[in-house]
Amino acid sequence: MARYTGPKTKVARRYGEPIMGPSKALAKKNYPPGMHGKGRRSKKSEYALQLAEKQKVKFIYGILERQFRSLFEKASVKAGLTGENLLRYCEARLDNTVYRLGIAPTRRAARQLVSHKHILVDGEIVNIPSYSLRPGQVVTVREKSKSLEAVTDSLAGHSSKGFSWLEWNGQELSGKFISYPDRESIPENINEQLIVELYSK
Numbered sequence: 001m002a003r004y005t006g007p008k009t010k011v012a013r014r015y016g017e018p019i020m021g022p023s024k025a026l027a028k029k030n031y032p033p034g035m036h037g038k039g040r041r042s043k044k045s046e047y048a049l050q051l052a053e054k055q056k057v058k059f060i061y062g063i064l065e066r067q068f069r070s071l072f073e074k075a076s077v078k079a080g081l082t083g084e085n086l087l088r089y090c091e092a093r094l095d096n097t098v099y100r101l102g103i104a105p106t107r108r109a110a111r112q113l114v115s116h117k118h119i120l121v122d123g124e125i126v127n128i129p130s131y132s133l134r135p136g137q138v139v140t141v142r143e144k145s146k147s148l149e150a151v152t153d154s155l156a157g158h159s160s161k162g163f164s165w166l167e168w169n170g171q172e173l174s175g176k177f178i179s180y181p182d183r184e185s186i187p188e189n190i191n192e193q194l195i196v197e198l199y200s201k
Contacts, residue, residue: 050198053191060188061090062107067130072199081183083192088180091165094121095129097139101168101175102158103151118145133177140174 044052058068075085090096095111098119104110111129113119119126120140121133133139141151155173162168165181183192 047198050194053194054198057087057090057190057192057195060107060190061093061096062111063090063093063130069199072195076199083196084183086195087183087186087188087190087192089132091181091186092133092177093129094119094126094131094133094139097133097166097175097177100163100166101139102155103141103173103175105154105157109150109154113145113150118142118148118151135177135179138174138176140172146173 054068058064063071071089072082072086075089076082078085091100095107095114098104098110098113099107103119104113114129114131115127117125117127118141120142121131122137123140125142145151151173155170163181164185165177165179167176167178169175
């Protein structure tokens with residue numbers, strides 16, 4: 001499936017935050033890309049703000065439109081707030097969980113590890129990055145992949161601060177998806193209500 005493969009720094013500068021991983025470009029050029037980046041910016045319409053927020057979330061989690069729309073429809077029929085349900089489903093994706101556990105330094109790298117069959121879910125190989133985890137499932141690095149430089153380097157540089165909905169076992173290189181996260185626990189700067197308003201039109 002196609003994925004965004006363009007410049008990550010350009011996306012980060014467009015939104016003014018490192019949404020696709022750490023970016024030195026933001027410190028050097030803290031204005032939008034393009035020849036008019038430093039110029040006076042016109043006020044955005046309500047629709048433009050809603051669309052930009054949706055695009056930002058898609059960039060953050062690496063999801064394309066059809067898949068994102070499907071997640072939204074799934075979130076809208078579930079009890080609770082649609083916007084919060086949407087983010088919970090995004091967080092439950094296998095590639096995102098591999099990234100959150102520190103097995104990969106970015107979601108892009110996590111997606112590659114999953115696609116190349118380095119990750120197990122409940123002891124079985126799962127090579128679908130969009131696989132939706134259920135509470136109680138265990139994500140493990142495949143035995144022969146535990147010595148991969150990409151994995152060891154990522155874990156070495158990973159902060160000890162974990163996430164409340166995940167349980168990490170450093171000796172086994174495995175993590176348990178305990179539950180869907182609360183909205184307050186998701187650190188990304190997202191206004192999910194704008195996305196709900198966009199799709200509700």
